Amino acid sequence: xxxxxxxxxxxxxxxxxxxxxxxxxxxxxxxxxxxxxxxxxxxxxxxxxxxxxxxxxxxxxxxxxxxxxxxxxxxxxxxxxxxxxxxxxxxxxxxxxxxxxxxxxxxxxxxxxxxxxxxxxxxxxxxxxxxxxxxxxxxxxxxxxxxxxxxxxxxxxxxxxxxxxxxxxxxxxxxxxxxxxxxxxxxxxxxxxxxxxxxxxxxxxxxxxxxxxxxxxxxxxxxxxxxxxxxxxxxxxxxxxxxxxxxxxxxxxxxxxxxxxxxxxxxxxxxxxxxxxxxxxxxxxxxxxxxxxxxxxxxxxxxxxxxxxxxxxxxxxxxxxxxxxxxxxxxxxxxxxxxxxxxxxxxxxxxxxxxxxxxxxxxxxxxxxxxxxxxxxxxxxxxxxxxxxxxxxxxxxxxxxxxxxxxxxxxxxxxxxxxxxxxxxxxx
Numbered sequence: 001x002x003x004x005x006x007x008x009x010x011x012x013x014x015x016x017x018x019x020x021x022x023x024x025x026x027x028x029x030x031x032x033x034x035x036x037x038x039x040x041x042x043x044x045x046x047x048x049x050x051x052x053x054x055x056x057x058x059x060x061x062x063x064x065x066x067x068x069x070x071x072x073x074x075x076x077x078x079x080x081x082x083x084x085x086x087x088x089x090x091x092x093x094x095x096x097x098x099x100x101x102x103x104x105x106x107x108x109x110x111x112x113x114x115x116x117x118x119x120x121x122x123x124x125x126x127x128x129x130x131x132x133x134x135x136x137x138x139x140x141x142x143x144x145x146x147x148x149x150x151x152x153x154x155x156x157x158x159x160x161x162x163x164x165x166x167x168x169x170x171x172x173x174x175x176x177x178x179x180x181x182x183x184x185x186x187x188x189x190x191x192x193x194x195x196x197x198x199x200x201x202x203x204x205x206x207x208x209x210x211x212x213x214x215x216x217x218x219x220x221x222x223x224x225x226x227x228x229x230x231x232x233x234x235x236x237x238x239x240x241x242x243x244x245x246x247x248x249x250x251x252x253x254x255x256x257x258x259x260x261x262x263x264x265x266x267x268x269x270x271x272x273x274x275x276x277x278x279x280x281x282x283x284x285x286x287x288x289x290x291x292x293x294x295x296x297x298x299x300x301x302x303x304x305x306x307x308x309x310x311x312x313x314x315x316x317x318x319x320x321x322x323x324x325x326x327x328x329x330x331x332x333x334x335x336x337x338x339x340x341x342x343x344x345x346x347x348x349x350x351x352x353x354x355x356x357x358x359x360x361x362x363x364x365x366x367x368x369x370x371x372x373x374x375x376x377x378x379x380x381x382x383x384x385x386x387x388x389x390x391x392x393x394x395x396x397x398x399x400x401x402x403x404x405x406x407x408x409x410x411x412x413x414x415x416x417x418x419x420x421x422x423x424x425x426x427x428x
Contacts, residue, residue, distance in 0.1 A: 001135070007128050007184060022125060023338045023416030027049075028133065029365050029378060029398040035145075036394055036422045039102070039110060039382070043293030043392065045282060047098050047384045050115060050269045052092035057268060058084045068280045077274070078322060079118075082233060083237070087254060089166040089263055091388070096159055096261035099123075102292070102361035111293045111360070113379060115278070117262060117270040119227050122397040122417075123383050124185035127152060127192075129397075129419040145344075145424040147394035149156065152383070153192035159387035160193075160223050163259045169222035170194045172212060174203070176244045186227055195225075205248030208255040217283065224249075230264050272355050273299065273321040277350030280337050295360065297379040301352040309356040310347065313340045316356040317407075318347065333359055362407055365402055367416065377401045379409050394422035 028333040030040075056062050057074050058081075064071050074080060099120030101113040130149055134141055160171050165242045182261075188304060189196035196212065204211050204218065211218035226233065234250040252258050276297045279290040298305035309316060313332050320328035324377050330343045344366040347354050364375035382396030398418040400408035411413040 001131060007125070007129070007390070010109065018233050023402055024129060024132065024138070025367050025371070025376075025400055025402075025416055025418045026133075026421040027366050027368055028192065028421045030423065031395065033423050034390070034424055040394075041393065042392045043100055043382055043384050045286065045291050046100065046112065046115070046278065047095060047386060047390060049278065049281040050098070050117065051093055051095055051283050051386060053281045054263070054266060055089075055092045056285075057248050059086060063281065063284055066284065068284055069274070073273055073277075074268060077271055078269050079230070079265065081265030083250070084265040085215045088256070089234065090165055090259065091165055091192050093386050094263040094266050096163055096263075097156070097271065098386070099381045100384060102380045103360060104380075104389060106272075106361040106363075109293055110380075111295050112278070113295060113388065114272065114275060115270045116381070117207075117228060117266045119262070119379075120383065121182040121185055121227075122381055123152060123418050124182075124188040126383070126395070128188075133419045138216050139389055141311075142225070144421070146423040149155065149393040149395055150347070152393045153290070153383055154305055155393065156189065156392050157193040159391070160225055160261055162387035163413055164222045166222045169259075170212075170219060171223040172198045172203075172221055172223065174198055174200070174224050174226045174246075176232070180227070182227065187398045196263065199263040200228075200242075200244045201248050203246045203249075203404040205246065205252055206253045208248075209257045210246070210249065221258060223261060233264070234371050259403055271302070271350070272319055275355070289316075295357045298356045300347055300354040300356065301385075305356075306351050310344060310410070311355075313344060313360060317359055318343055318354055321353055323357060329408075331359065334405075334407075359362055359407070365398075365400065367382055367402070367418075369402070369404075374404070376404070377407055377409065378418065395420035 002024065007022060009204060029198065052065065063069055065072060095117045097120055099116035103113050104110050119363060147353040161169055172195055173186055173190040175183060175197060179366045187197055196397045204215055210221040212221050228244055231238040233245045234247060235242040236247050237247050237250045253260055274300060275415065277295055283286055294338050298309050300306045300309055316331040316332045364377050366373050367376040378400040380396050380397055380398050382392055385391045393421045398420045400418055401407060401409045
């Protein structure tokens with residue numbers, strides 16, 4: 001069924017070809033209503049604080065002046081965009097779509113593993129997983145009060161349209177093209193929202209305004225849901241070799257003639273070197289205690305933290321601050337001596353480029369494997385939308401590590417997915 005529907009994912013470097021089926025497990029992950037209500041409150045709180053932080057570092061710099069975050073962590077960050085300084089955005093929203101990765105620890109609490117604020121992906125698999133389950137097990141849904149999620153495209157469309165000052169905006173989804181690992185998702189979401197799926201050559205800039213080429217002439221664009229990283233959006237200010245961006249887009253954006261979702265420069269907020277400060281952001285901007293916990297984190301740029309990390313590489317998970325998709329990561333207990341030594345040299349050469357965290361005991365869920373039903377570790381990525389209000393559908397994308405004992409759930413590293421059931425009442 002997945003093959004017929006074209007539900008695919010590309011793992012770069014694999015010999016199987018451009019597209020492969022994303023592994024899907026038939027046994028759902030179940031979350032109680034009370035558990036979800038707490039998660040929802042914590043997600044709203046976190047995304048609100050991150051949006052406040054991004055506005056602040058491009059305008060007032062209050063959190064830096066207060067000494068809560070070192071200036072070099074912000075202004076020397078590779079994701080910081082000086083051109084965004086002083087730029088007024090509608091409703092001061094930088095992150096319209098956030099994907100927050102959560103894990104449940106052996107203590108029963110949920111922890112935020114990382115914040116995805118640039119181009120978070122995976123929501124199409126969340127929706128298709130539910131559709132697949134409803135086709136395969138319709139009687140289960142008739143008997144069980146599972147919260148619906150099929151209204152996500154409508155919420156996303158509402159969020160994107162609310163980001164423009166135009167009461168009837170034209171919205172497009174800008175994709176790098178069919179060779180991108182998440183192209184299925186780009187096409188899926190554009191189709192579900194009833195908007196055009198475009199690539200860089202489909203757009204042009206005139207008088208600092210963005211237009212889409214159509215058979216009836218050029219049509220002005222108000223909102224771009226972009227799935228292209230900052231550096232490739234405009235070859236005039238980013239990577240000059242980019243063939244997937246739009247020359248002049250940045251000037252149109254600076255002029256306020258188009259909205260980008262998410263905004264440029266949001267990568268500072270999800271950089272792993274900024275992650276340890278998010279609880280402080282919540283206290284600073286909202287005057288509240290964080291509802292969701294952070295994973296304890298050692299920052300290798302700090303001498304004492306570096307000493308601890310180097311002495312405990314066999315016990316820790318080490319990550320590149322700019323890493324993503326499970327790449328640039330060492331899982332100490334699962335690594336051999338050669339891998340740990342290679343990381344030791346890399347950390348010593350660039351300590352500011354790494355953080356480390358304890359190896360958490362991720363929760364597991366029954367999973368259908370070749371030998372039968374067995375536990376496999378998993379995480380959860382809810383998708384949080386920020387427009388006139390903060391909204392989300394109940395649940396998210398559950399990713400599962402299909403290899404026995406593995407803690408790496410990323411689809412790009414061979415992980416799979418499950419349907420996520422948030423119950424509407426406390427039946428469990």
